[in-house]
Amino acid sequence: MSYEHPLAYLVGIEGAALLRAFTGEHDREFVEARLAEIRALLADEGLAKGVEVAQLAPRDGYARWAAAYDSGENAAFADEPHVAAILDAIPPGRALDAACGTGRLTRLLVERGHRVVAVDGSPEMLSHAEADSTFVADLHELPVDDGSQDVVLCGLALPHVPDLMPVVAEFARVLAPGGHLVLSDVHPEQVQRGSIPSVRTDGGDPARVRTRQHRVGDYLRAFFAAGLAPVSCQEPRPAPAEPRYVPGGGPWDLWPWSLNGLVPDALAAAAKDVPSLLIWHCRKAG
Template sequence: MLSEKSEFRVREFVLGIEGLALLRTAVDADDDFVARRVEEIRKFASGSGEGLPGGGASVDELDLGAGYAAWAGRYDSLPSSYIQVEEPIVHGLYDQGPVGTALDAACGTGRQTEALAARGYRVIGVDQSPDMLEQARRKVPDADFRQGRLEKLPVDDGSVDLAVSTLALTHLPDLTDAVAELARVVRPGGRVIVSDLHPFVVSLQGQCHFVTGDDSLAFVRNHVHLASDYLRAFTAAGLTVRACFEPLFNGSLAPGGYEEFIAEAARAAWRDIPIVIVWEAVKPLEGEQS
């Protein structure tokens, strides 16, 4: 379902990035860097920001179903600094095995399904979006794809060795039910791997916009989940956390994105900020304490 249209304020966005860059470098920035930031802030604040694409853009907030239907066709072609820093960690956890049956929950276009299958896992992919599943089936035709929601997975109790959900839980207002479902379908001794947008990024930036098939701007809402929220959800589901990773921004900006027009400020604003959080948890064996 569509919400009412709102405006993505491009000028205010770039001013915010410029201000964050100054805030984070207030002690150790050199005078020339500060002067360039102040000059750009004056230019954009006065409305004379040359090269800045537009003064604003209409943007739709889409629910999960409509959002991923609109996103599906372009999802794999969009560069993502989040995926760049997330995949080496998540794939490294896959490589620790043992290889068995894996669930890719909220599988989207099959990014992780493909990585798991390439490592010899038998993979079940679940997503609520038929459009995303269509893309995933093309990518990994031998996987078992099923339509369903994170909060009610169409998978039997204790039937998989590994349950994975990547960059998806941020779209849920609450983690509890989804994490409980991941724990339910994993056998005792099995693992749960979750990656998500880091709460720092969601708190600072808010929503991640994308271009739909008709070239309009849209977003699916991200929610802030603190580390304590994840820990409570894992504990409530009877899982034991084994590892947590917080990969940092790697300096990569989306080509053609608004931040490219203020690249120096953007890189200074996000430098050394964790942009993704990755969790590995284990379901205790029968009789073990969680």
């Protein structure tokens, strides 16, 4: 169980903005405005209530999210054009979409002529995917033979595993010599800022899918240990957008995005040049 408080988030954003001012990015007027805004936030009785939030295992969380996963807005789906551009340069072959979810990236493989095995730990998510074959399986034990895949694709899944090393080693096991690993994940900087899937429990209580903050170096160490050579690393930035103002910060289901409109200047400073995604292309030695 975790505890989420709107003031904790808002003061955290203000703090991130003030740290950037401390290193020379902003002037005295900006700093004094931030301090005044913090005082006003602390005095706002409408922001005085926090929420106890359950931490769900990924399989349980995504089972609850499956029906609505492809509906509504999800900024993380901005990975698709970047993943597509990498796949465009890879010849058709045998491909595994690991943690395929509802199959939104499986579609990119199928469209490019690959023979696709789609795997996910959630039967509810997997039921929406369309591939040559599908399996309910864990990322630590992929149901394919050693060296049998020309491409392994994995999108928005690795922040949910506690340790990258064994999962990346499993990707390397199933890749053929010269094979390609393509990964897309929410950037760890965004995870730190609250970009974590939210769902409701069967009883309607707030819950989030358990998520870890893997650093860029964690990925590199896992690649090198598994004999995978990075070809490219992209860190796309989010498209500019005005934070939405929701009086009082809105309901928990919209946190933290609905809180951002309460501190637009602090958010702009704290979020400047912070990447939204982390996208890797690696190859196994031939």
